[in-house]
Amino acid sequence: MTTRSKKMIDCDVHVAPQHVDEIRKHLDPKWHWRPLTGGRDLFRHPTYVDRTDAAPPNGLPTGSDPEFLRKQLIDEYGITHAILLHRSFGNPMPFVEFATAKASAYNDWVAETWLGRYNADGVFKGSIQISHQDPAASAREIERWAGHPHMVQVLSDSGARAPYGNRMYDPIYEACQKYDLPFATHVGTDGMGINLQASVGYPSHYIEWSTAHSIGYQTHLISMLIEGVFERFPRLRVVLVEGGVSWLPTLLWRLDTLYKQYRNEVPWLKRKPSEYIRDHVRITSQPLERPDDDRHLLRMLELADAEHILMFSSDYPHWDFDSPRLAFPKLPEALHRRIFYENAKEFYKL
Incomplete structure (x- = not known):
């Protein structure tokens, strides 16, 4: 039996402050009266968001105690690097x-x-949080942190008022390319505040909203591919976090088929839409759709080119945490190594 590589990069680990004052102290006093907490105002989780065993025994908020997180995730599974999404x-x-x-x-x-x-050991790698409503300010924030040794990507939500191929976002992509940082988007905030809902209208239930996350990602990806983002920014890298995996092959088949018919409409594209993916896009594995028959999952991974575009993520400490030991069926050694370590190492240049 082949020995599994012990190196592993987890591309979606959520952390939180121990107290809101940790954030407030970094704000201009003129903002101190404003509430700093907030999240899903329309579609709150109907049971619980976090693992029931993830709350630290010392009473600190879930995801805020570094020693407990190290024990429960880093040490338990031998994580080489954890990409933090605050x-x-x-x-x-x-x-x-x-x-x-x-x-x-x-x-x-x-x-x-x-x-x-x-x-101290450099296991944690961070994300530069931006508010994409103001692309110019986002670019300045990227520039502010670009030289930090542990900031490895730029982070935004999938919720937006326009799909990500829109030229209004170009200052963000220009800064990402200039400083060689991937642009990562995490599902959530679709249909909230000023953001539009990607699906038709507003779902009635959390399960509908959650299932439709992949629709938002498909909308953004189609927009970026067709509107020529990767031609305008040929070194831009994009990470889609926590939006599923199985939708990718069929989306690209359909897009390539239509491109053959309508390519004259988009003369700036130099390749089929699917041919940009391997050079520019990576997808994280959680939540990994698991059919009843593991053979179907393995076939889907092959069709999705998982060997080159899929990066393991656990979504710690959330309720649907994917254990590195349980998320996948038995994989060929080379594919296991690519998904769990090499794809992320190469993409984040770790």
């Missing part, structure tokens, strides 16, 4: 100035704590 939930806010200030304060906090005094 979310300010500023993208739905109509008051853009405060949304930008809030994102900036979260970046100061994560740099001081999880990427600073909690990170």
Whole structure:
């Protein structure tokens, strides 16, 4: 039996402040009266968001205790690097100035704590949170953190007022390309605040909203491919976090088929839409759709080119956490190594 590689990169680990004052101290005093917490105002989870065993025994909020997180995730599974996604939930806010200030304060906090005094061994890698409603301010925030040794990507929500191929976002992509940082988007805030719902109208239930996350990602990806984002920014890299995997092959088949018929409409594209994926796009594995027959999953991974575009993620500490030991059926050694380590190492240049 082949020995599994022990190296592993987890591309979706959520952390939180131990107290809201950790964020507030990084804000201009003029913002101190404003509430700093917030998340899903329309579609709250009907039972619980986090694993019931993920709350630290010392009473700190889930995802805020570095020693407990190390014990439960890093040490338990031998994680080489954890890509941290701290979310300010500023993208739905109509008051853009405060949304930008809030994102900036979260970046100061994560740099001081999880990427600073909690990170002597460098296992934690961070994300530059932006509020994409103000692309110019987002570009300045990217520039502010671009030289940090542990900031490895730019982070935004999938919730937006326009699909991500729109030229209004070009200052963000220009900064990402200039500083060689992937642009990552995490599902959520679709249909909240100023953001539009990607599906037709507003779902009635959380299960509908959650299932439709992949629709938002398909909308953004189609837009980026067809509107020529990767021609305008040939070195841009994009990460789609927590939006599923199985939709990708059929979407690209349909897109390539239509491209053959309508390519004259988009003369700026130099290749079939699907041919941009391997060079520019990566998808994280959680939540991994698991059919009853594992053979079907393995076939889907082959069709999705998982060997080159899929990166393992656990979504710790959330209720639908994917254990590295249980998320996949037995994989060929080479595919296992690519998904669990090499794809992320290469894409994030770790």
